[in-house]
Amino acid sequence: DQQVKQNSPSLSVQEGRISILNCDYTNSMFDYFLWYKKYPAEGPTFLISISSIKDKNEDGRFTVFLNKSAKHLSLHIVPSQPGDSAVYFCAASLTGTASKLTFGTGTRLQVTL
Amino acid sequence: EAQVTQNPRYLITVTGKKLTVTCSQNMNHEYMSWYRQDPGLGLRQIYYSMNVEVTDKGDVPEGYKVSRKEKRNFPLILESPSPNQTSLYFCASSGLAGRQETQYFGPGTRLLVL
Numbered sequence: 001d002q003q004v005k006q007n008s009p010s011l012s013v014q015e016g017r018i019s020i021l022n023c024d025y026t027n028s029m030f031d032y033f034l035w036y037k038k039y040p041a042e043g044p045t046f047l048i049s050i051s052s053i054k055d056k057n058e059d060g061r062f063t064v065f066l067n068k069s070a071k072h073l074s075l076h077i078v079p080s081q082p083g084d085s086a087v088y089f090c091a092a093s094l095t096g097t098a099s100k101l102t103f104g105t106g107t108r109l110q111v112t113l
Numbered sequence: 114e115a116q117v118t119q120n121p122r123y124l125i126t127v128t129g130k131k132l133t134v135t136c137s138q139n140m141n142h143e144y145m146s147w148y149r150q151d152p153g154l155g156l157r158q159i160y161y162s163m164n165v166e167v168t169d170k171g172d173v174p175e176g177y178k179v180s181r182k183e184k185r186n187f188p189l190i191l192e193s194p195s196p197n198q199t200s201l202y203f204c205a206s207s208g209l210a211g212r213q214e215t216q217y218f219g220p221g222t223r224l225l226v227l
Contacts (some may be wrong), residue, residue, distance in 0.1 A: 034215060043203050043218030089155060106154035
């Protein structure tokens with residue numbers, strides 16, 4: 001059973017516009033969430049994270065929003081750039097086992113010129 | 114340079130021939146983990162280790178073994194590989210096991226089992 005879901009396998013956005021990637025989870029015990037970015041032939045790299053005590057975390061062009069009541073988080077990229085084209089994975093973690101991550105299935109973002 | 118290395122990067126083998134994929138990190142991290150990535154399934158954890166000589170099963174451990182005799186190394190062993198283990202494998206590490214730390218991933222090992 002997939003506890004972390006990314007229902008959009010792919011997303012295409014024009015350069016300069018906002019990219020919104022969504023992630024839903026089913027386990028209400030998850031309390032720490034992360035986004036990873038993956039280019040072809042490379043391992044995933046950490047992008048941004050958020051603790052469940054917050055509803056928003058911002059880092060430059062990247063903002064993650066958390067809606068605990070809806071068990072939903074989203075990643076906003078503004079403005080989108082061609083170099084943002086990659087696969088994005090959301091991941092969730094439980095208290096005390098923050099290193100044991102449960103990943104979503106990934107969303108492939110393509111930023112077009 | 115802080116990094117997680119994996120070897121080999123690509124491997125083609127036949128059913129039943131034992132193989133080992135090595136993983137090493139130079140960041141003195143306590144926590145290490147193995148994942149496999151399959152289309153439509155994302156990254157799934159195979160095994161993890163909280164420290165030397167401490168390992169535990171992840172979500173898909175069947176057909177795999179691991180060992181953690183040194184802090185920096187965490188090899189993945191397939192005693193008798195089968196075609197359903199054809200996948201892209203990633204090793205990862207993080208510091209301060211049990212704390213909220215991000216994981217650093219290796220470049221991946223693409224395995225084909227014929």
